[in-house]
Amino acid sequence: MKKPLATLLLLAPLSLGLTGCIVVADGDGGHNSWSSDFEDREYDNRKKIARLELNMGYLEVQDYLGVPDFNETYQKEGEQIQVLFYRTNRKHKDSLTTKDECTPLVFKSSKLISWGEKAYSQI
Secondary structure, three states: OHHHHHHHHHHHHHHHOOOOOOOOOOOOOOOOHHHHHHHHHHHHHHHHHOOOOOOOEHHHHHHHHOOOOEEEEEEEOOEEEEEEEEEOOOOOOOOOOOHHHEEEEEEEOOEEEEEOHHHHHOO
8 A cells, every 4th residue: 555655646746747838938029920030121121222322233232132022124225124122111911022012123234223112113
């Protein structure tokens, strides 16, 4: 009779250590981690775009900013126009990036000629 009682006294404290609840906290005040990632990327893109200078080369800008979210290339009046779009402002509460959430960078003959919504609408 002493053996089952000794076993029970040994297992009882061990089993109490196995019960409990799990709390998961992401540490950013309730934001989803993907939301925070987008916000960080948007801020970084805005910061880099603010440092751009006219006549920078297409490859130089792409190396500086990284892979664009969208890319357009076409001919207008015999000149090659390239537009790179970088996400800079969330407008929709989803995980998708749309062009209206991006800043367009306009290149003519591989040189940066303008950026922003008005620049894109004028081409």
